[in-house]
Amino acid sequence: MSEFDTIAEAQPGLEDRQLAARLQAVYDIKTLLATLQQVGHAKWTRESLSRWLKGTGGTLSQAEADALARLLPQPPAHHPHYAFRFIDLFAGIGGIRSGFEAIGGQCVFTSEWNKYSVRTYKANWYCDPQAHVFNQDIRDVTLSAQPVSEQEAYRHIDQQVPDHDVLLAGFPCQPFSLAGVSKKNALGRAHGFECEAQGTLFFDVARIITAKKPAIFVLENVKNLKSHDKGKTFRIIMETLDELGYDVADADLNGAADPKIVDGRHFLPQHRERIVLVGFRRDLNLPKFTLSALAQHYPQQRIPLRQLLDSQVEAKYILTPSLWKYLYNYAKKHQAKGNGFGYGLVDPDKEHGVVRTLSARYYKDGSEILIDRGWDKEQGEVDFDHPQNQQRRPRRLTPRECARLMGFEAPGETRFRIPVSDSQAYRQFGNSVVVPAFAAVARLLQPWIAQAVKQAVK
Structure with a gap:
């Protein structure tokens, strides 16, 4: 066949x-x-x-x-016998979806507004035309940009979003706006979060949780969400989730040992911290869950950077003389002032640690992760233009290498499809999550998901 x-x-x-x-x-x-x-x-x-x-x-x-x-994704091996259903909000290119599909889940709804990310998502993830809904602007589903009452919004969400057991959302962090009491009363709003979280994309997630009541949710954001707006944003989020009837794992833990902060460095050679909020519907009385147990899913040995790199790359990934000189002089200027600004030059043959966080701006100059091609750092500024040094100008990672650094594919693989330009690909990988980190979260959650599904069937 x-x-x-x-x-x-x-x-x-x-x-x-x-x-x-x-x-x-x-x-x-x-x-x-x-x-x-x-x-x-x-x-x-x-x-x-x-x-x-x-x-x-x-x-x-x-x-x-x-x-x-062969250019299109095939159904997963467990199709059509899925263990549970989930939805993928602010999906990006599917970094969180990957792990939950791997443990037997079926994605029944995806929301992603960026048209280039949608292309990459559809190139890599099977979306069953009989059982999957693809949405671009989540506000079209939640009606958060329209003057409707809560109940009207909830009815619309219930019609548009399929039933599901797990909700995944890598929602963007935005300032929280406080709506006026008179407007709240005029629209018949009863919930506190409808007032405090209005104007944010978390508000849309909260509306979907309210309308669909999934057994479990997994929310992801940057680590700085905790300190955003002097902690006000995070406080509103946690209070909202509590008000909606959910217990968030490790909610009472903070500080340096907060298990809600997951660093990709435990899985791949990249420092990338994310806050992970795992919530359970309180009325299900599921057993206690903690992300501190995630350590049992760390690989015994982290893949070194050099194994993620190609031996030969196109010349276009080598920094131009003008760009390299700019970055070099910019770094020296700030070093003289005692600042830490500068490029991240990495020798893959010597590097056994982790590189800086790959960002969405990587397409601009690649400065946070530059691959050393033998630049003689001892010769200094005087010999910057020496022909031998110029031949060894650093290079940026290729999009394919970024895919491996983020865990979308293993060393040497080329299975993850990249149907967009390099600039768009860099943005997409820089905005994504470390895939094996969230795959580990999914594996850790698997028994809780199974129990929640079993209770739902009764």
Whole structure:
């Protein structure tokens, strides 16, 4: 059975039009044309392929259909026998989804507003057309931008969002605005969070939790969420979740040993701290859960950076002479002032620790993680322009190497599809989570999810 047949079996009646629609949602015509030409059929041109995509001409051979189908994600091995259902809010490129799908979950709803992230998401994660809803602007579901009452919003959410056991959300951190009491009363709002959290994207998550009452949620954000706005933002979030009837794991723990702060450095050679809020519906009386047990899922040995890198990369990833000189002089200027600003130059042959956090701005200059190609740091500023030094200018990571540093694929793999430009890919990986860290959270949660599902069936 071909991969195209597998898709057709999973989606009865799938024909060229449906395949074309799925491909166009992910890939540009240049990529599709190159794929068809690799099959060995010279009949395809941009014009003929464009006609096929529009449904006005051309047919696919079985080999061509197979080649195009391989560009799309296949159902997971446990399809259609899923252990539980989950939704993926502010999904990015699926970093949190990965671990929960790996333990037998079925994603039934995804929300992501960035059109480039949507392309990467759809290129890598199977979305069952019979059981999955894809949404871009979450406010269209929660009606948070419209003057409606709570009950109207909840009814709309219940209609738009499928039932689920686990809610995942990597919501952005925003300032909390306080709505006026008169406006609250005019709209018939009863809940405190409807007032205090209005105008934030957490407010949309809270509305969905209220309407759908999932057994468990996993919320992710940057570590600084705890200190944002002098702690006010985090206080409102925790009070809201308590008001909604959920117990948050390790809620009473803080300080340096706070298990809610998960560092990706335990899984991959990158310092990347995230706050993880795991909540359980109080009325289910599930056993106590703590993220401190996550340590039992740490790998025995962390993969060194050098194993994540390619031996050869294109010249475009090497810093230009002007950019490297700018970064070099900028760092020296701040070092002279006693500041810590500067680039992060890493020798992969010597580095056994962790690199700096990969950020969404990495596409600009790559300064936080630069790969040392033999730059002679002892020669100093006088010999900066020496030809031998210039030949050894550092390079930035490639998008493929970023995929490995974030854990979307293992060393040497190229299985994670990157259908967007380098700039967009850097943004996406820089905004994502360390995949094995959240896969470990999912494995740790698995018995609690199973018990919650079992109780729901009774």
